Amino acid sequence: MKTRNIVLASVAVLFCTASACATTIAHTWVSGSGSDTNPCTFASPCLTFGGALANTSAYGIITVKDAGDFGAVTISKSVTIDGSNLGSIISTSTNAIWIYNTVTEPINVVLRNLTLNGMVTGETGVWTTGAANVTIVNCLFENFISNGIGTYNNAAENFVVRDTVIVGGNYGFSSFLGSSPAFYASLQNVTIMGAEEYAVYNAIGVMEITGSVLTQSITGVAAGNGATISVASSMITANNTGVYSETGAKIRLDNNDIYDNTTAIGNGGGIVKTSTTNKVSGVIAIPAADISNSVTF
Numbered sequence: 001m002k003t004r005n006i007v008l009a010s011v012a013v014l015f016c017t018a019s020a021c022a023t024t025i026a027h028t029w030v031s032g033s034g035s036d037t038n039p040c041t042f043a044s045p046c047l048t049f050g051g052a053l054a055n056t057s058a059y060g061i062i063t064v065k066d067a068g069d070f071g072a073v074t075i076s077k078s079v080t081i082d083g084s085n086l087g088s089i090i091s092t093s094t095n096a097i098w099i100y101n102t103v104t105e106p107i108n109v110v111l112r113n114l115t116l117n118g119m120v121t122g123e124t125g126v127w128t129t130g131a132a133n134v135t136i137v138n139c140l141f142e143n144f145i146s147n148g149i150g151t152y153n154n155a156a157e158n159f160v161v162r163d164t165v166i167v168g169g170n171y172g173f174s175s176f177l178g179s180s181p182a183f184y185a186s187l188q189n190v191t192i193m194g195a196e197e198y199a200v201y202n203a204i205g206v207m208e209i210t211g212s213v214l215t216q217s218i219t220g221v222a223a224g225n226g227a228t229i230s231v232a233s234s235m236i237t238a239n240n241t242g243v244y245s246e247t248g249a250k251i252r253l254d255n256n257d258i259y260d261n262t263t264a265i266g267n268g269g270g271i272v273k274t275s276t277t278n279k280v281s282g283v284i285a286i287p288a289a290d291i292s293n294s295v296t297f
Contacts, residue, residue, distance in 0.1 A: 024057040030087070032068025049073040049081060049089070059108070075099045075131075078107045083114035085138075091122040096144075099131040101155060106132030111139060118144035118169075125166075130155035135162075142167040148192070150174045153204070156182035166192045172199040172217070175207070177224070187212055195219075199239070202227040209234055214242075220261065223249035223270060231256055242282070245270030245290075253278050265291065 028040035029052070036051030038044040040062075046052040048071040052062045061080045064070070064087035072091045073081075075098070081087075089096040096116040101107050109131055116125040116139065125141040128134055128151040141148035141164070148166030151157060153175060166172040172192030175183055183205025190209070192199040195217035200209065203224035212234045214220040220236040223229045225248035232254045236242040242261035245251045247269035255277040258264050264282035265272055272291045274280075284291070 024055055024060070026057050026060040028052040028056045028060065028062050029065045030062060030068070030070050031065040033066070034068075047071075053077075053079065064113075072096050073098075075109055076102045076107070078109065080110040080112070081114065082112050083139075085113045087113070088115040088117065090117050090119060092119045093121060093123070095124045095127040096122060097126045099126065099128040099134060101130040101132065106156075108133040108135075110135045110137070112137040113139070115140045115142075116144075117142050120145065120168075124148070124150050124169075127151070128153075128157065131157060133158045135160045136164055137161075138163045140165050140167075141169075144169045147171045147174050150176070151183075152176045153183045157184075159185035160188070161185070161190050162188040164190050166190070166195075168194045168196075170197045171195055171201055172214075174198065174201045175203050175205065175227075177203040186210075191215075193217065198222050200229075202229050206230075208232075213237070215239065219244050219266075221251070222246065222268070223251050225249055225270075228252075230254070237261065241266040243272060244268045245272050245286070258282070 029042050029045040031045035034045035034047040036046050040046040040052045040055040045065050050073045058077045063082045064084040067086040069088050069090050099109050120143045122144050124147040125144050126149045148169050172195045185207040187209045189211045191213040193216045198219045199214040199217040200221045207229045209231045214236045216238045218240045220239040220242045222244040224246050228250045230252040234256050236258045237260050239261045241263045242258045244266040245268050249270035252273045254275040257279050259281040261282050264280050265284045265286050267285040
């Protein structure tokens with residue numbers, strides 16, 4: 001009987017895949033010619049981000065070795081994914097990346113040098129529910145039907161999006177009202193174009209937009225009840241409405257070009273503070289009592 005058990009154990013090890021049996025490592029790799037039965041090392045890379053994530057320790061890094069489509073992935077631990085300007089995710093039916101927190105401690109996710117494409121049927125490029133810190137750098141989002149980047153913040157969240165382009169979708173970047181009001185986002189050198197509703201919509205918390213372009217959308221930037229948005233040194237152009245502040249919201253504008261919008265500043269019942277350094281053309285529908293030439297709240 002003892003000999004039989006030893007034989008069975010040996011067979012089990014023989015047929016155990018590397019992906020299932022390997023301990024996690026700090027740095028994993030994916031390749032268009034890889035396999036998820038590999039240990040995800042540089043010499044033996046995995047095929048998908050999901051396969052690599054299972055082999056990557058918390059706070060580790062997944063790097064794209066060569067070009068490929070590495071599949072939609074759900075992230076629930078701290079990790080960095082670096083696409084090396086070679087990696088893409090084509091997601092035709094769901095979110096390309098879903099980040100959610102299943103543990104009590106905060107998680108930190110960094111996404112950089114990636115292309116995400118919804119092919120006009122995929123839901124959202126990056127969707128988060130309760131992730132603590134999300135950083136997105138040098139990425140392209142295109143052809144998603146709902147959001148390029150979206151969050152329903154049921155826990156405190158911080159976003160940094162830098163050097164990124166978002167094309168199409170109902171929303172370019174959106175934060176929706178969850179159970180937590182603790183939300184902060186910084187958009188730096190971000191271009192958002194062709195959104196069917198809002199290029200940027202912030203429902204709660206604080207958002208800062210600098211050096212960015214919001215264009216060819218129904219609304220360029222909108223703040224929901226209770227939200228504050230500051231926009232500086234940016235272009236808001238060729239939208240139906242450039243700026244829209246809902247009742248209870250505040251938008252601060254400093255050193256922006258706001259032009260070629262059907263309505264430059266719409267009347268949503270909220271407050272808009274402007275500086276004299278803005279260059280604005282077009283209809284200003286907001287009442288004079290709700291707008292001033294001071295950026296101080």
